[in-house]
Amino acid sequence: MFYREALNLAIDEMMEIDESVVILGEDVGFYGGNYKVTEGLYAKYGEKRVIDTPIAENSIVGIAIGMALGGLRPIAEIMTANFAMLAMDQIVNNMAKLRYMSGGKIVLPMVVRMPQGVVKQLASQHSQSLESLFAGIPGLRVFTASDCITAYHGLKTAIKLDDPVVFLEHTLLYFEKFDLPKDSFYNPFKARVLKEGKDLTIFSYLKMVHDVLKVVDKIESTLNVSVEVIDVGPLNPLDLETLTNSVKKTKRFVIVEENPKHGGFGAQIVSSILEECFYNLDAPPLRIAGEDVPIPYNRKLELLSIPTPEKIYLKIVEWGKQNGL
Amino acid sequence: MEQSLAEKFYYFMKLGRVFELRAKEEYMKGNIGGFLHLAIGEEAVHVGATIAFDKGDIFVHYRDHVYALAKGIDPKYLMAELFGKKTGISKGKGGSMHFYEPSLNFYGGNAIVGAHIPHSVGMAYARKFKGENTGVLVAFGDGATNAGNFYESLNLASLWKLPVLFLCENNYYAIGTRIDRASAITDIYLKAKPYMLSKQIDGMDIFEVYKAVKEAKEYIQEESKPYFIEAITYRYEPHSMSDTGNYRSVRELEIAKSKDPIEKLKKSGLLSENYINYIDNLVEKEIEEAVEFAKNSPEPEEIELYTDVFCEVCKNVLP
Numbered sequence: 001m002f003y004r005e006a007l008n009l010a011i012d013e014m015m016e017i018d019e020s021v022v023i024l025g026e027d028v029g030f031y032g033g034n035y036k037v038t039e040g041l042y043a044k045y046g047e048k049r050v051i052d053t054p055i056a057e058n059s060i061v062g063i064a065i066g067m068a069l070g071g072l073r074p075i076a077e078i079m080t081a082n083f084a085m086l087a088m089d090q091i092v093n094n095m096a097k098l099r100y101m102s103g104g105k106i107v108l109p110m111v112v113r114m115p116q117g118v119v120k121q122l123a124s125q126h127s128q129s130l131e132s133l134f135a136g137i138p139g140l141r142v143f144t145a146s147d148c149i150t151a152y153h154g155l156k157t158a159i160k161l162d163d164p165v166v167f168l169e170h171t172l173l174y175f176e177k178f179d180l181p182k183d184s185f186y187n188p189f190k191a192r193v194l195k196e197g198k199d200l201t202i203f204s205y206l207k208m209v210h211d212v213l214k215v216v217d218k219i220e221s222t223l224n225v226s227v228e229v230i231d232v233g234p235l236n237p238l239d240l241e242t243l244t245n246s247v248k249k250t251k252r253f254v255i256v257e258e259n260p261k262h263g264g265f266g267a268q269i270v271s272s273i274l275e276e277c278f279y280n281l282d283a284p285p286l287r288i289a290g291e292d293v294p295i296p297y298n299r300k301l302e303l304l305s306i307p308t309p310e311k312i313y314l315k316i317v318e319w320g321k322q323n324g325l
Numbered sequence: 326m327e328q329s330l331a332e333k334f335y336y337f338m339k340l341g342r343v344f345e346l347r348a349k350e351e352y353m354k355g356n357i358g359g360f361l362h363l364a365i366g367e368e369a370v371h372v373g374a375t376i377a378f379d380k381g382d383i384f385v386h387y388r389d390h391v392y393a394l395a396k397g398i399d400p401k402y403l404m405a406e407l408f409g410k411k412t413g414i415s416k417g418k419g420g421s422m423h424f425y426e427p428s429l430n431f432y433g434g435n436a437i438v439g440a441h442i443p444h445s446v447g448m449a450y451a452r453k454f455k456g457e458n459t460g461v462l463v464a465f466g467d468g469a470t471n472a473g474n475f476y477e478s479l480n481l482a483s484l485w486k487l488p489v490l491f492l493c494e495n496n497y498y499a500i501g502t503r504i505d506r507a508s509a510i511t512d513i514y515l516k517a518k519p520y521m522l523s524k525q526i527d528g529m530d531i532f533e534v535y536k537a538v539k540e541a542k543e544y545i546q547e548e549s550k551p552y553f554i555e556a557i558t559y560r561y562e563p564h565s566m567s568d569t570g571n572y573r574s575v576r577e578l579e580i581a582k583s584k585d586p587i588e589k590l591k592k593s594g595l596l597s598e599n600y601i602n603y604i605d606n607l608v609e610k611e612i613e614e615a616v617e618f619a620k621n622s623p624e625p626e627e628i629e630l631y632t633d634v635f636c637e638v639c640k641n642v643l644p
């Protein structure tokens with residue numbers, strides 16, 4: 001099924017069983033969602049629960065906060081993470097903090113969903129990865145969805161949870177197809193080992209997971225090693241246990257991230273892991289990240305600005321050879 | 326009726342005044358830290374509106390002490406919050422600008438100018454959704470009406486026909502900037518006119534505030550539509566304890582103080598001297614007790630640093 005369908009299914013199922021679940025955002029209702037994530041929901045649940053809003057991002061999140069205070073379980077869709085910048089006050093200063101500042105009196109069961117990432121030739125105001133902004137805010141849970149399993153189960157969990165969740169999707173995944181084994185066990189609070197291996201671990205999340213999976217066989221045969229691949233999943237709180245267990249086993253790790261390297265979320269992963277298992281390492285960690293530039297429009301330059309399967313392969317092989325693999 | 330109302334008004338305005346004067350004193354002594362925004366002079370708006378709005382939901386800004394008191398929160402827990410103590414209304418984690426008591430329909434307390442305005446719209450949506458037509462009141466300063474949140478919220482409350490009462494306390498200043506230096510429209514109620522019924526009232530007269538808010542509440546509940554009130558008021562104290570307040574003349578302050586809402590009520594003839602004396606004593610005692618309570622309360626335990634960040638992850642959310 002399409003990734004966008006998995007998200008749609010998660011919302012639909014939750015709206016079906018729980019009257020208090022509502023979704024609001026720009027174009028989510030009558031129009032069916034810019035990326036068709038909310039398609040069909042307006043017809044099924046009506047305008048009272050599938051709510052079209054004007055272009056007013058800060059108020060979309062602010063209103064969702066008020067709805068959560070009033071006993072609803074709102075899902076606010078921000079068209080893309082780029083526009084979430086206009087909602088940063090509500091996300092950072094309100095959504096993340098009301099529970100703490102009220103000594104636990106205020107509970108906000110709400111989700112803010114948004115796609116992010118580098119798309120195709122949309123230029124820098126419409127193409128960027130901003131996860132480190134959200135993941136650095138205490139009080140916000142940050143989930144990432146890299147396929148249908150994480151999209152479907154992760155979003156359902158986010159909706160059921162009594163915490164405010166920023167749910168990050170990747171624009172380029174919406175029209176990708178993945179399996180959704182409905183009965184598979186999945187814990188959205190944990191990282192997922194997608195492939196087991198012995199000699200090095202590759203961490204990634206969102207779309208980069210797939211770019212890694214595309215070249216992992218080639219890396220294994222070129223270096224003659226076995227590679228473990230982990231989808232980091234939640235970025236806050238981070239599942240450090242799964243991450244460090246893997247590194248203690250493989251003794252080497254690589255992070256593949258689309259966001260700019262400077263201040264990118266991979267820096268957090270590296271430091272968290274080093275604090276725990278510096279002496280387990282046989283090689284310095286490698287970060288394959290976006291360049292520290294706004295994303296250019298030109299397709300050639302755009303591809304130069306982010307990791308691609310080709311680059312991932314070459315950089316890991318080079319690093320492997322330098323580090324005794 | 327008039328008389329018992331007057332008695333209630335007097336009690337809460339006096340309680341608010343004494344609470345804040347005492348808070349100021351304790352601040353000077355170093356017992357209270359951070360920001361402290363006093364509403365002295367504005368009691369008629371805070372008390373009149375809160376009492377008139379009765380059981381409805383209330384959202385206010387950082388100048389929240391008197392609203393919280395008038396909502397019926399025990400001054401002990403509010404004073405303890407100012408002292409940062411474990412027994413505070415927000416366990417000492419919120420401070421002056423973050424009083425909350427959802428069980429009394431009191432939702433803050435917000436330190437970001439205008440941020441709580443959309444919250445009130447969302448709350449009204451949720452209440453209407455559930456068929457609970459209690460009405461939502463949101464109070465903010467004149468300064469907040471120049472921000473985008475304000476217009477976004479007026480638009481949606483009007484478009485979605487939500488029972489929200491927007492209450493602007495026009496005290497002419499946003500910190501040190503006088504209204505005519507920041508706003509092209511200085512009669513604030515005119516800003517709301519295209520969206521909803523809107524009027525300007527004397528915010529130094531508690532009966533006028535009470536009556537206007539009461540009528541507005543009935544209107545928003547019956548019609549399920551928003552309403553806007555601009556209450557003209559004044560704060561005697563500087564914006565906060567860190568403000569010197571030197572942007573206003575002595576003369577201007579004197580004129581404002583001559584309209585003091587508490588003195589005005591005293592002179593109305595509705596209250597007996599006995600009652601006034603009784604309340605004055607009672608309030609002094611209550612606030613003294615609140616300060617004692619705050620002083621003697623323990624600091625939060627260190628473990629409290631880590632609580633109230635997330636809820637306990639319940640197993641039943643997992644697939």
Ligand SMILES: Cc1ncc(C[n+]2csc(CCOP(=O)(O)OP(=O)(O)O)c2C)c(N)n1
Pocket residue numbers: 388436437438465466467468469470494496498499500564
């Ligand atoms: C978004 C934002 N910008 C600036 C501030 C700093 N600030 C705090 S109160 C204030 C003035 C607000 O004035 P007004 O809305 O008239 O309310 P009043 O203090 O007069 O009651 C300012 C600028 C803030 N808290 N939030």
